Amino acid sequence: SGALVIQNEHIRATFNPETGLLMQIENIDRKLVLPVSQSFLWYNASTGDENSSQASGAYIFRSYELKPLPVSRWAQTRLLKSALVQEVHQNFSAWCSQVVRLYPGQRHLELEWTVGPIPTGDSWGKEVISRFDTPLDTKGYFYTDSNGREILTRRRNYRPTWNLNQTEPVAGNYYPISSRIYITDGEKQLTVLTDRPQGGSSLQDGSLELMVHRRLLRDDSRGVGEALLEEGSGSRVRGRHLLLLDAVDEAAAGHRLQAEKEILAPQLVLAPGGGVPYHPG
């Protein structure tokens, strides 16, 4: 009946008991609390309109409408708590689910999403996003990395070197994310680390979204000559987003160290039998 909570010594994540969606994240060390609503939505892929015949395809992202549609407004949830891990399993639909995970000592919230095969029986190409909505006053700015190195400032509907006539309010604000995207109000910073390059944006102040999967029915006439449509039932994609909430002055140290741990993650070798055949010598 109460809110669903997972927490360790550093992070507390609270889920809405009505919807099963993440609704708040707290950095216990810094006493920072941020309401965050996270869910999956999809853009209806454009097949061309009166302004342009350009369809969304392998090269081009172009949505038919400005507003994405929710995969589901609520998630069926299951809670798993042990001494070594706490997980909330969220099932949004037959083709979209997520595990929100917290290990002891971890300073970030791990969101492992599984999306696909994307259904196209309704004849709509779909571009699926994970979106985080917060009340942060970000004044049109957000930040993405350039190949995991320099962080670049992005400003909605703006280019620093020419006067932009924005004709694509969604796709025209999408940027490549090699490893991270973040938003800040000057005090708090919400960072998402990715496990692979993705597209992402902040289309509303306080909001942050990443495209996780897409399945399209039309070619975009840019050379490939095929729709982005796998043979058979389509592919299923699994990935992870790491969510960090920190004070803006401290955030870089946190996401840089964590990103190093992701890119140089430990590698496992298994061997049958007992004993210790390998030793440091």
Added chain:
Amino acid sequence: LGDSAPLDEAVAVLQHHDAITGTSRQHVADDYARQLAAGAGPCQVLLSNALARLSGSKEAFSTCPDLNISVCALSQNSTRFQVTIYNPLGRKVDHMVRLPVSEGSFLVKDPKGDTVPSDVLQLPQAEGDTPSPELLFSASVPALGFSTYSVARVSSRNPQARTPQPIPKKTG
């Protein structure tokens, strides 16, 4: 004889954005996969030879291509096995190891032979699918080094396996 050159060349070809973003035709994507698979074979032989020489073992080494789908014949079928964790980072890390296992309870020991806390989680499955328990334990690995943990199944049933509980939902 092993050889890393074919995989080297396949990975070099796959630097093209077509190989990553979906901007290739299907038959080209199929060919990228073919090149990777053809390159992986001789490279696995090379790695096996290197591991055999380093360990002094004549055992055949095998490579598992199912890393991303939580399937592992060795950890699921063996009653005793070892997990060697290599840390390529220049500082010590604590890493939570998750391995697919079959039902049971397990005893995990660190490189010194001390028992470390472990847990078996029963993850939710789609209806009709067989359950896939996962073994969890925290491993400590030195900078640019490795740690070897040993795992032994101590019983075939685990009455304490953690199963996720559905959250009752209010109507409306």
